[in-house]
Amino acid sequence: MSSGVATDVETWSAQALAALRSLTGRPNDEFRDGQLAAIQAVAFRRERVLVVQRTGWGKSAVYFVATKMLRDARSGPTIIVSPLLALMRNQIAAGREAGLNIVTINSTNNDDWFQITEDLADDKIDALLVAPERFANQEFLDDVLPNLAPRAGLFVVDEVHCISDWGHDFRPDYRRIGRLLELLPKNVPVLGTTATANDRVVNDVTAQLGESITTIRGPLDRESLRLDAISMPSRAHRLAWLSEIIPTLEGTGIVYCLTVNDAHRLAEWLRNEGIAAESYAADLSTDTKTRLEDRLLRNDLKVLCATSALGMGYDKPDLGFVIHYQSPGSPISYYQQVGRAGRAIPNAVGILLSGSEDSDIQEWFMQTAFPSRPEAETLIELLEKRADWTSLPAIEERVNLRRGRLQQMLKVLEVEGVVERNGMKYRRTLKKWTYPEERLAKINAARRIEQDAMLKYISSDICLMQILRGLLDDPESVPCGRCTRCVERPYSVDADRGTVGRARDFLRGRPLTFEPRKQYSGGSKIPENRRVEQGRALGVWNDGGWGSETRDGKEAGEFSDALVAALVETVKAARLSPKPAWVTDIPSLRAPTLVLSLAQRLADGLGIPYVASIAKVRESQPQSTRANSAQQHSNVATSFEVAGEVPSGPVILIDDLVDSRWTMTVVGEALLEAGSGAVHPVVLAVTTPG
Structure with a gap:
């Protein structure tokens, strides 16, 4: 180590605390339970560590403080794998406040790649943020990774549950990470972080990151959150009720919708009712989404009606409420989204509404998650017969899959080494492949169990936080004393008849x-x-x-x-x-x-x-x-x-x-x-x- 970094754990820990206070800008800050232990494991003992902690616990503080300590000890730059641009923007801003030079290489900043590569070579960069899709980009693999991987000081996988197809948010490109770890020097520490992993996901992640991994897992209670769950089948009733309840809630918030159409329609209805609302979904441009994120951060909006596109990593510490217009498909997904509320304020509200359409939408999501055996085998047989590069349009003529699903399947097969890609063309490799029928059946069975768990959550008369924590395998789940099953609901679930009528006319008048x-x-x-x-x-x-x-x-x-x-x-x-x-x-x-x-x-x-x-x-x-x-x-x-x-x-x-x-x-x-x-x-x- 350099002379500036202590070699005894007590002094070293004091230096880490100073780094935390520099990061937060608060001179009296202290580590939260488990943070210092995680930082010590990664940056002092240089272990492989999996951190599973509640939303708002401060997982990014762990890898930023660890990066600061390792860089002061003259280690190389940290590589942070992060799934979303929105998450990257927040991480870059937070890291720079701590004096770290953090940059990103992604699909929107190709013009900056050369300078970033030069700065990495000159050791001017403390941390590089990349999406997992970069590991499929040949230019990144050829020009950046060979020089970066051998010098890496720390490898971070944020939202590491994405590596598991048992998780609620599986990303095929995360599967490449296991092979990437083989390129790192043996002594490089590895940190995986998530708030949303039950035992099954933890076991899968552990198997992929290495059996010697240390798991640090904390209680998942969110003491600032007051949960509620209401069955409200009619869309018109939900629209009316939301237009009446949202103005009474403190602060600003998010209403999550399962579909793009519902997000846009709900925002329009709320605006018609005099509420400052906008919609946020994957069909918007990156610039528009960035502008909407900033407006919510500045409290220019009362509410943002969003799909899961406003997902992992969006951090507004004073978010006052998160409402779900429909029920998510799993407790893990719900915990992550509702956990955006109340991260740095004493009281926040999380309300789950359940509509008559929920099960149909969830069934559609599940049925389209992965192609059927005949669809998959048709694709494989086509590529085997062509025995050369085949364009995506040519594949579509023979394979009955929507382009998005087809590309998703091709990506899974590419990650597994079954096909290789050159731009928008694909060809079969020699690697043997069989349709993973048994595993997919188990995954679908698990999905149905999760959907049933959400139905029981909505209809339960016992503590909602206790149920949620139990569904995430938190051994410390106990009644919270805050939710509407523990104390009386402070508002009515009824809506004014006139407002319901206007909502019905609105739904019919578009x-x-x-x-x-x-x-x-x-x-x-x-x-x-x-x-x-x-x-x-x-x-x-x-x-x-x-x-x-x-x-x-x-x-x-x-x-x-x-x-x-x-x-x-x-x-x-x-x-x-x-x-x-x-x-x-x-x-x-x-x-x-x-x-x-x-x-x-x-x-x-x-x-x-x-x-x-x-x-x-x-x-x-x-x-x-x-x-x-x-x-x-x-x-x-x-x-x-x-x-x-x-x-x-x-x-x-x-x-x-x-x-x-x-x-x-x-x-x-x-x-x-x-x-x-x-x-x-x-x-x-x-x-x-x-």
């Missing part, structure tokens, strides 16, 4: 548009004179408004008069141009009268004729079962033909649902080629799950 297809699945452009117009829909399938009435109508075999009347008014209000002169429908062999009746009633309501112009000549699978664009296009390309009169005027082409937009595209193109005017697609609901 017609949507959807854009026409502009390219064929092979990539060539659809000529403008063969494209349909922008489409109209009453809502989203099972959205608590007209989308739910659409579901009810399909189940009953007939759509209600109220639903048809709403569609008539929506079409009239849209002032479609050029003005429609007639209506036709997309026929179905499975339910031949359902959409036909809808089309005829719409035509009557608009005062224009219905004309049967399209015939279905081949039974096709529902578009919802076709997962990517190539498969969806192929599924309907030869299923319909013009079989009747085609008037020359503009036409409304009606169906009950739209999923891929290929049915509308193919049938609309046929009508245009047969001499119709502009084709206006109209549906009751879009099926977009997110």
Whole structure:
């Protein structure tokens, strides 16, 4: 060690405390229970350590103080693997306050890579933050890692539960970390940190980071949190209740939603009710998300309605409340999200609302998490037959998976060494692979147990914090004396009838548009004179408004008069141009009268004729079962033909649902080629799950 760092543990620990106070800027700060022990294990004894501590405990302080101590002892830079850009931004700001030079290499700062590489070589950088995906980037592997790994002073895996596919937030690229550890010198300490790991996840992480790892695990109680769980099936009731309760809560907060649509819709409703609310989801740009994070930090917003995209690592110590609009799929996920509240204030609120749609959404998430055996084997067989680089679009033509799921599976196979990637092309390696059916069955069984645990949490009449801690295998779980099962709820779960009525009208009063297809699945452009117009829909399938009435109508075999009347008014209000002169429908062999009746009633309501112009000549699978664009296009390309009169005027082409937009595209193109005017697609609901 250098002369500036003590060699006896007592003096060394005093120096570590001074480093902590420098980090926090508070001269009287003390270590929390377990922090010093973790720092000593990593930076003094240079061990491999797994830290499992509650949210807000200060895990980042452990690796920043450890980095400071190791750098003062002339060790090399710390490598911190961090899963999200939002988390990185917070970590960089916190580290720099402690006088550490922390930088990141990620997909948004390629122009800085060369200078960062130079500074690493000159030992000017104390810590490098990277996402696990960097370990799949050839430029990083060739230009940065070979010079960095042999000199590393500490290797940190933040949110280490992501390494485990038993965890709630598995990231395939985290699997690369085990192989990366082999590149480090044997004496380099390794630190894994998480707040969300039960015994099963801890065991899996330990197996991957090394059996000799030291585990430091603390109690998971959050003394500032007052928990509540309320079953509130109706979306309209939840919207109304939230608009009434949020203004009464102290401070600012987050409302978590399971889907992107719900996050955007809830924020719009709250704004309409006079609440400073914005939505935050994965479909926003990085700049927009950064701006929203900053606005919440500055208390410019009362509430941010967010999906899990506002996840690990977002740190606002004075966050006053976290509410869940729907129930997460696991206790671990819920604990992590609700734990954002009350980290540095004495009182905060965590409320879980449960809706009638929760189980359907969770089932969809689970069913789409990993491809089925036939889907996976089709992919492997395709790559084996091609025996050379195959592009992603070429794979999509043969494999019925949405692009996101397909890329996720290819990434898993790449991490396991079964395929290799070159840009957007893939090829099979010689490594043997069999579908992990038994393991996936166990994972799905565990997921269902977790979903059942959340249902029991919501309906339980015993302490909520005690239940939550027990579900996370905390041996010290006891009644908290704070939650609404321990003490009386200080607010009503009822909502004003007038507000509920406005919420119901809001859910029903948001017609949507959807854009026409502009390219064929092979990539060539659809000529403008063969494209349909922008489409109209009453809502989203099972959205608590007209989308739910659409579901009810399909189940009953007939759509209600109220639903048809709403569609008539929506079409009239849209002032479609050029003005429609007639209506036709997309026929179905499975339910031949359902959409036909809808089309005829719409035509009557608009005062224009219905004309049967399209015939279905081949039974096709529902578009919802076709997962990517190539498969969806192929599924309907030869299923319909013009079989009747085609008037020359503009036409409304009606169906009950739209999923891929290929049915509308193919049938609309046929009508245009047969001499119709502009084709206006109209549906009751879009099926977009997110």
